[in-house]
Amino acid sequence: MGVADPVVRPGPVPHGEGPPHRARGGERRRGARRRHHGVCPEVPARRRRGRGDGGCGVNEAWNDLMRERHRKIEDLRAAGETPYPNDQRVGWTAAAARAAAGTLSPEELAGKAIRVDIAGRVVALRRFGKATFLSLSDRSGRIQGYVKKDTLGDAEYGLFQKVVDSGDLLWLEGTLFITRTGELTVQADRFRVLTKAIRPLPEKWHGLSDVETRYRQRYVDLIVNDEVREIFRRRARIVNFLRDYLSRRDFLEVETPMMQPVAGGATARPFVTHHNTLDMDLYLRVAPELYLKRLLVGGFERVFEINRNFRNEGISTQHNPEFTMIEFYQAYATFTDLMGLTEDMLSSLATALYGSPKFSYQGETVDFTPPWERLTVAQAAARYGGFPEERLADETFLRETAVRLGVPDAAAASQGHLLVGIYEEVAERRIAGPAFVTEYPIEVSPLSRPNGARPRIVDRFELIVRGREIANAFSELNDPVDQRGRFEEQLRRRERGDEEAHFLDEDYLRALEYGMPPAAGEGIGIDRLVMLFTDSPSIREVILFPLLRKEG
């Protein structure tokens, strides 16, 4: 290697000329780092130790902490070890070791001399010269390891001291015992570095709290913040519960296209992508609805899908451009059947998670004990807006109120849009719930079945919990002629500039013409449900990798 002292010989630097030589104080160090593209980076002389460390192979951008750790990789190699072996089998987990120890007293445990071998991330190290305690974290939890010189031997213990850092992945084999302070511990007589970490872990006490770093480097967040791991474990549990619940009731799980030639099934702006070979524009789906109902036509009378939808709209604590929904459809059922199913499903889920249908969200109690409140859109608007309910049937009143409340496009909107606009403005966010809001106007529900007695409203409900829409369900429109008329109305809206209006899907209409059984369908926002059940204030806390702008 031998980069002869690269530290700077800056040529004459014209005064007052721009970077990188603006500040004289910083010049030496900066110069050293910057001036050697593609060559071995500079390592302070006192750290070189003539061992081929810190030389070529070391990334220029690495800081001293990382160079130090890279040096330890060379130390490992010098001791005949590889820093990234993949041949180590692991017999135990932390939880298995705990289970094996059970409630044995320290003496009983010592008597049984249980041998275990575990692997995991070193998340804490407490060194005492000739002995070291460490905390090892694996998929099942944490367990303490104890490594000491007279058990390991001088050479092995010396290597351990020299190369093992917090953040490394380590394998230990030894005997279980309980320390004086009562902690179950693996007293190791063998160890092996399974992966040497170059980057240091965040601080042990405050951990990683910078929200941006937590989302961008979720891997670090998951390493150090146990409660974050717990959120995503719980998310998996929730999804499994729902899948199991529906499967047991004879629903078939299916997967339908995420890339669709026509984006349908929801009022939303889609993302557009392109298939090169077919030279065809495709939309990322905004909903699986129209495909799932094609399956009803096909004879799968109960289907569900758990998957992502994509909506090219705003980002907030409630919205991520891609989000997960479960949608399910049941033939020969109506939206009122789905109210019962939803009450049962979600109260059972709450009970599975909390042992009770009651739980706390952001300091408020949510109670999923059935039956849940039912109220109409007009009742909710009247109650929370302080209007007499009769007046909400009067178009002039609706329009004036909507304009006053700042409902978008209130001047031109239909009566139904005005009512829903007012409801959303004054009522939705104030409904504590769980509540089924019903009697949506037909204009805002182009895929729903009209009510038999009152054709201006549809047989639909939204489930509101803590002011947020958690689910949306309706009896499905299966009259192909009516559906074509609804699509055509959506096209007229689109022509008037409504980018969220539905497209007309000819193939879907063709499917309806073959006959779709009467059915009801429901979509539940998984992310929002998980927020509720993990007490998370932001949707980004329950999505592993939320969308962020490109890193600067």
Added chain:
RNA sequence: GAGCCCAUAGCUCAGUUGGCAGAGCAUCUGACUUUUAAUCAGAGGGCCGCUGGUUCGAUCCCAGCUGGGCUCACCA
């Protein structure tokens, strides 16, 4: 898209009425064989987000930009 707030060491944060940049943890050196935020002594580590402006001098004041957070708008 708009308003408000934030950006300083690997992490968590102080700070400078504008004058060579600070702490704790982490790292390195030394002591230490039942600790768990181990302890003790010493050392190193900074493009103070980026680009300009003002100034003798900017991490600090001003402007623009980038990224993030919250609220609002849109939406589920």
